[in-house]
Amino acid sequence: MRLRDRLAAMVMHATARWTVHYGDNLRFAGTDLPAPEVVRVPTRHGPVRVHVYRPDLRSGGAYVHFHGGAWLMRYPEMDDWWCRYVAATAGVPVYNVDYRCGPYVAFPVAQHQCFDVASWVEADRVAVGGFSSGGGLAAAVCLQARDAGGWRPRLQVLGVPALDLATDPDPAAGGMISPGLRDLVRRVYFPDPATRRHPYASPLLADDLAGLPRAVVLTAERDALRADGERYAERLREAGVEVLHDRTPGVDHYFLTENPERARTTMALVAAEIARAVTVGSTPG
DSSP, X not given: OOHHHHHHHHHHHHHHHHHOOTTTTOOOSOTTXXXXXXXXXXXXXXXXXXXXXXXXXXXXXEEEEEOOXXXXXXXXXXXXXXXXXXXXXXXXXXXXXXXXXXXXXXXXXXXXXXXXXHHHSOOSSEEEEEETHXXXXXXXXXXXXHHHTSOOOSEEEEESOOOOSSSOOOTTOOSSSOHHHHHHHHHHHSOSGGGGGSTTTOGXXXXXXXXXXXXXXXXXXXXXXXXXXXXXXXXXXXXXXXXXXXXXXXXXXXXXXHOHHHHHHHHHHHXXXXXXXXXXXXXXX
């Protein structure tokens, strides 16, 4: 790894708590929940901290969340607003995973840690999800669960997901997710070009998507990653997987915070789908 790339990634990693504020205007529910309990979960790459949000009234099951940040920002609190909303609205415990990020680890550490935490959650009905790189991690967790042949999530929530790390980004692409940032992520967290086509790195490039759980795919009209999510939704449907796809018009990657009125509808839809998937008595998706 080039020293310049490592330093840039270290800065992103260290400053996320001061630079990421995209959910500040989306605290529609759950603000009265107590501070999350922090537990340490064993994984094959060492213990991982997990922030657990527990609602007063529970409908059964659990939701495991993977925050965004381009595999470089280790800051699960960036999605505190979302975890509180899901816990309060869907009535399920939410597990927000503090997986390790670059430049201190590289693929597949985060993918493995997220799968191991989701496997550890003591619930018969588990939904997984995330935004941006977290959406890519959620898709990878579902592929790992299917390939392992054991438990599998009831639902995958893929919000503006990053699903293809092998294809060179379009230098003419607009939007806040620049080709330069995508190249930095590849060089730092996916430094071996051969691994970028692995299905757990680039779920969009997996040979077979059959047998995966029902999906909610959220995309944004002006987002540079929109094609990732929409192609994945198409491929899931072709593989016989039920998909609910919702595209927010006129917005970029921070699709919820850019249109908070539309966000209310989107967030309520997702919370209802999570509750439907994990409520006791529900059938697998």
